[in-house]
Amino acid sequence: MSVVTSKYLTIYNTLVEQIKNGAIPPQSLLPSEHELTDQFQTSRETIRKALNLLSQNGYIQKVRGKGSIVIDITKFDFPVSGLVSFKELADKMESKPKTNVHELSLIIKPDHFIRQQLQLTAKDQVWKVIRTREIGGNKIILDKDFLNKKYVPSLTEEICENSIYEYLENELNLNISFAKKEIVVEEPTSEDRELLNLEGFHNVVVIKSYVFLEDASLFQYTESRHRPDKFRFVDFARRKH
Amino acid sequence: MSVVTSKYLTIYNTLVEQIKNGAIPPQSLLPSEHELTDQFQTSRETIRKALNLLSQNGYIQKVRGKGSIVIDITKFDFPVSGLVSFKELADKMESKPKTNVHELSLIIKPDHFIRQQLQLTAKDQVWKVIRTREIGGNKIILDKDFLNKKYVPSLTEEICENSIYEYLENELNLNISFAKKEIVVEEPTSEDRELLNLEGFHNVVVIKSYVFLEDASLFQYTESRHRPDKFRFVDFARRKH
DNA sequence: AAGTGGTCTAGACCACGTG
DNA sequence: ACGTGGTCTAGACCACTTG
Numbered sequence: 001m002s003v004v005t006s007k008y009l010t011i012y013n014t015l016v017e018q019i020k021n022g023a024i025p026p027q028s029l030l031p032s033e034h035e036l037t038d039q040f041q042t043s044r045e046t047i048r049k050a051l052n053l054l055s056q057n058g059y060i061q062k063v064r065g066k067g068s069i070v071i072d073i074t075k076f077d078f079p080v081s082g083l084v085s086f087k088e089l090a091d092k093m094e095s096k097p098k099t100n101v102h103e104l105s106l107i108i109k110p111d112h113f114i115r116q117q118l119q120l121t122a123k124d125q126v127w128k129v130i131r132t133r134e135i136g137g138n139k140i141i142l143d144k145d146f147l148n149k150k151y152v153p154s155l156t157e158e159i160c161e162n163s164i165y166e167y168l169e170n171e172l173n174l175n176i177s178f179a180k181k182e183i184v185v186e187e188p189t190s191e192d193r194e195l196l197n198l199e200g201f202h203n204v205v206v207i208k209s210y211v212f213l214e215d216a217s218l219f220q221y222t223e224s225r226h227r228p229d230k231f232r233f234v235d236f237a238r239r240k241h
Numbered sequence: 242m243s244v245v246t247s248k249y250l251t252i253y254n255t256l257v258e259q260i261k262n263g264a265i266p267p268q269s270l271l272p273s274e275h276e277l278t279d280q281f282q283t284s285r286e287t288i289r290k291a292l293n294l295l296s297q298n299g300y301i302q303k304v305r306g307k308g309s310i311v312i313d314i315t316k317f318d319f320p321v322s323g324l325v326s327f328k329e330l331a332d333k334m335e336s337k338p339k340t341n342v343h344e345l346s347l348i349i350k351p352d353h354f355i356r357q358q359l360q361l362t363a364k365d366q367v368w369k370v371i372r373t374r375e376i377g378g379n380k381i382i383l384d385k386d387f388l389n390k391k392y393v394p395s396l397t398e399e400i401c402e403n404s405i406y407e408y409l410e411n412e413l414n415l416n417i418s419f420a421k422k423e424i425v426v427e428e429p430t431s432e433d434r435e436l437l438n439l440e441g442f443h444n445v446v447v448i449k450s451y452v453f454l455e456d457a458s459l460f461q462y463t464e465s466r467h468r469p470d471k472f473r474f475v476d477f478a479r480r481k482h
Numbered sequence: 483a484a485g486t487g488g489t490c491t492a493g494a495c496c497a498c499g500t501g
Numbered sequence: 502a503c504g505t506g507g508t509c510t511a512g513a514c515c516a517c518t519t520g
Contacts, residue, residue, distance in 0.1 A: 072457075235476070
């Protein structure tokens, strides 16, 4: 946890700030890479690292022979990319979020589905956590988590009521590095109907996540089942050429 | 359109091939950057460009002080990232896809919603295209496209029946460079009920896309409205640290 | 201590767009 | 012809992991 950061990241953050506050207006060109090299007293490759980050995150569009065009982000009220999280939802609705733990158990013999999803060996045991997320008195998300016990020796109801991730990262020093997600729409199960306030909705949006640790080992499978009216996903896709 | 490609891309493609066919097995370490520098007779920065691409596309996980771990992709039958396209859907169902053009019109005075979505000036005109996509006799996708006429002088029903994108790229030399997408679930409109075979489904998945050209100008807004059972989206998210 | 990836440099040549 | 971004090089030092 150091405060120091790399040179290209500080340049990136500086430019993001200037784009966000309008100092560099939309549709205009950024200074050329050569000029930025002078401005920031650094090498061109370092500038290019910063600009590539800007491009990947949707702030600029690089055009060969022309320059880097600032994309008009003001027209988009939504975040750059990703699932709109439970916390953001709660903030927007100005309501205190609440988490209910319905089940916390250690599965000694996981069934075929879970064994397959988590790529388990015969003797691996699995934590099963079932929680609902509540906003404004409505249970709108059902989270079903399955965690390989190999990486998580113990788990309590209190941890589940707060944030499992914080516990993993701060207490166990497990670092989540990436996840693969699949989004589909399904019919509600009887479990969905029982635990969620579906209020007449006939579908749920299901986000299936496979979560990996820093060493690329798969340790968690999660199904996050959302009431469809509270679901929103944002994607930013650069075209492959 | 040259066949030549950059050195780091050929290295990337070589490594992807070796990972896919198992020559470099999952969970194993890639040769170190130094070794790869020798193998491919190039500089380390070039190797690193190739490895960064592998990392971004979910093939490896780089760990400082340790090496690059090959991620087990065989366990995922789904593509690396993105919306599962109409064409892929049709292929999977072994069915001929069909496109029906329901409306093709030039809007002289766009309404407020479209003016806002496309950031139009007072005199901009807009092409409106409404199409359905049909697989196995079922109309499962309703596409509503709005294109700024400034960039697309003419448009015919025949073009819309095939691919508008191919027309734009091959005939008009317009290059689509990136898109921002938003995914939400909505109640079907009367238009959805009329044009799609909803078969009792009570929701539609709506993908709202803002499509930009190479020079970062916004030229198209599209709503792609899917029957929920035929919708699937895959995301690969590297964790920001 | 040795090996790994992360950052950074100061050059070089090339491909592309504009005047 | 000139300026732009795209690629590539041969070094250097640092931070981290492992023996």
